[in-house]
Amino acid sequence: MIELFATDKLRALYPRVKAFVEEELYPVEMQLVHGPWPEAKALLDEKRAKAKSLGLWTPYLPEDEGGLGLTMTEFGQLSEILGMTPLGHYALNCQAPDIGNIELMHQFASEELKERYLHPLINGEIRSCFSMTEPEFAGSNPVNLGTTAVQEGDEFVINGHKWFTTAADGAAFAIVMAVTDPEAGPYNRASMIIVPTDTPGFELTRNIPIMGDVGGGYMSHAEIEYKDCRVPLSNLIGEPGSGFMLAQQRLGPGRIHHCMRWIGICERAFDLMCKRAATRELRDGKMLGHQQTIQNWISESRAEINAARYMVLHAAHKMDREGSKAARLEISTIKFYVANVLMQVLDRAVQVHGALGITEDTMLSFWYRHERGARIYDGPDEVHKASLAKSILKKYGM
Numbered sequence: 026m027i028e029l030f031a032t033d034k035l036r037a038l039y040p041r042v043k044a045f046v047e048e049e050l051y052p053v054e055m056q057l058v059h060g061p062w063p064e065a066k067a068l069l070d071e072k073r074a075k076a077k078s079l080g081l082w083t084p085y086l087p088e089d090e091g092g093l094g095l096t097m098t099e100f101g102q103l104s105e106i107l108g109m110t111p112l113g114h115y116a117l118n119c120q121a122p123d124i125g126n127i128e129l130m131h132q133f134a135s136e137e138l139k140e141r142y143l144h145p146l147i148n149g150e151i152r153s154c155f156s157m158t159e160p161e162f163a164g165s166n167p168v169n170l171g172t173t174a175v176q177e178g179d180e181f182v183i184n185g186h187k188w189f190t191t192a193a194d195g196a197a198f199a200i201v202m203a204v205t206d207p208e209a210g211p212y213n214r215a216s217m218i219i220v221p222t223d224t225p226g227f228e229l230t231r232n233i234p235i236m237g238d239v240g241g242g243y244m245s246h247a248e249i250e251y252k253d254c255r256v257p258l259s260n261l262i263g264e265p266g267s268g269f270m271l272a273q274q275r276l277g278p279g280r281i282h283h284c285m286r287w288i289g290i291c292e293r294a295f296d297l298m299c300k301r302a303a304t305r306e307l308r309d310g311k312m313l314g315h316q317q318t319i320q321n322w323i324s325e326s327r328a329e330i331n332a333a334r335y336m337v338l339h340a341a342h343k344m345d346r347e348g349s350k351a352a353r354l355e356i357s358t359i360k361f362y363v364a365n366v367l368m369q370v371l372d373r374a375v376q377v378h379g380a381l382g383i384t385e386d387t388m389l390s391f392w393y394r395h396e397r398g399a400r401i402y403d404g405p406d407e408v409h410k411a412s413l414a415k416s417i418l419k420k421y422g423m
């Protein structure tokens with residue numbers, strides 16, 4: 026916790042969340058990430074019940090929705106602690122993609138949709154997924170979509186092909202981005218529609234292997250065919266044609282959550298790296314940590330993680346005060362910067378562990394595989410760098 030960004034609420038909560046992560050989750054994390062999902066889920070359900078009983082559930086939600094009413098700056102700092110173990114966010118019901126869907130529905134869904142989908146999601150009775158990216162179109166330009174939702178009577182008929190729908194396996198519903206008005210301008214063509222996963226025509230064709238790991242349940246990324254899926258018109262979230270605007274709303278806080286989670290991973294990898302450097306003997310009394318290259322990696326990692334944390338909290342603080350639109354460039358900056366710090370720190374930690382680093386005997390290889398996506402999802406590095414550079418160059422008349 027950074028004292029500069031601390032509040033009384035956070036000072037009280039931070040040690041409780043830290044104790045929960047260290048005492049309840051660290052001892053079982055290997056079992057959770059390497060076991061079959063149904064077994065992991067059963068164990069996680071116990072941990073979730075404990076988190077609820079300790080009053081740590083859905084900390085980001087307003088108090089009248091059963092949360093702890095934290096600001097982004099406060100939640101960001103808890104998110105770092107939760108990120109130190111792969112299912113920390115899940116244990117407190119603040120995992121992506123559900124957290125993004127909850128925030129979106131909380132703000133824009135009708136009372137009927139809230140009752141049917143949002144409240145069970147907040148209670149942790151069901152999971153959800155977010156289905157936007159399509160294999161046939163460049164996902165980094167989200168106005169390009171082939172999926173359509175055509176109005177027939179009082180229903181939408183949805184047809185399309187999606188992939189990388191994270192956690193669709195076992196989810197109760199998907200929020201699907203589909204073109205509802207092909208004649209409208211690129212930013213007003215698509216809408217977000219809730220499709221329950223038991224709707225006829227919702228076909229999860231496979232969980233996509235990620236660097237050889239197919240995963241399952243919450244820990245998976247699905248390819249999905251939507252074939253004449255019929256849902257009521259009332260399953261629309263927000264206004265028709267507002268899909269692009271809603272996607273932007275969803276992504277701002279989401280990127281800050283990811284960045285703080287990545288800093289948690291960095292801290293854990295850094296700790297493993299330092300422990301290994303201090304205990305691995307190369308020859309009589311000469312430890313790995315005596316080597317200057319290793320010392321450089323330790324110092325560079327420390328500086329980069331510290332810098333990343335301040336940048337993220339600064340962006341979160343701006344978002345709390347001025348909203349996500351005003352903090353757009355700060356959010357773009359941290360998205361590519363922190364993702365790359367994460368890659369560097371993980372790579373150094375793996376290297377310091379030697380062959381052990383690429384086994385499943387530490388958490389490093391799991392993160393090395395699964396966090397490579399950090400530079401791609403929620404906007405690839407190049408897209409964020411282009412936005413930032415364009416805005417800077419504008420001041421130079423370009």
Ligand SMILES: Cc1cc2nc3c(=O)[nH]c(=O)nc-3n(C[C@H](O)[C@H](O)[C@H](O)COP(=O)(O)OP(=O)(O)OC[C@H]3O[C@@H](n4cnc5c(N)ncnc54)[C@H](O)[C@@H]3O)c2cc1C
Binds near residue numbers: 163166189190
């Ligand atoms: C782990 C993971 C989880 C995901 N979860 C979800 C999910 O739950 N729901 C969902 O809908 N999607 C999800 N996605 C998909 C993700 O949003 C897309 O992968 C992302 O938007 C990029 O789209 P693309 O893969 O089609 O790459 P493309 O758009 O084809 O881009 C490929 C590459 O081109 C380069 N590039 C792109 N645009 C530019 C540019 N303007 N300038 C320079 N270079 C550029 C970048 O290097 C980029 O990586 C997930 C992806 C990953 C990896």
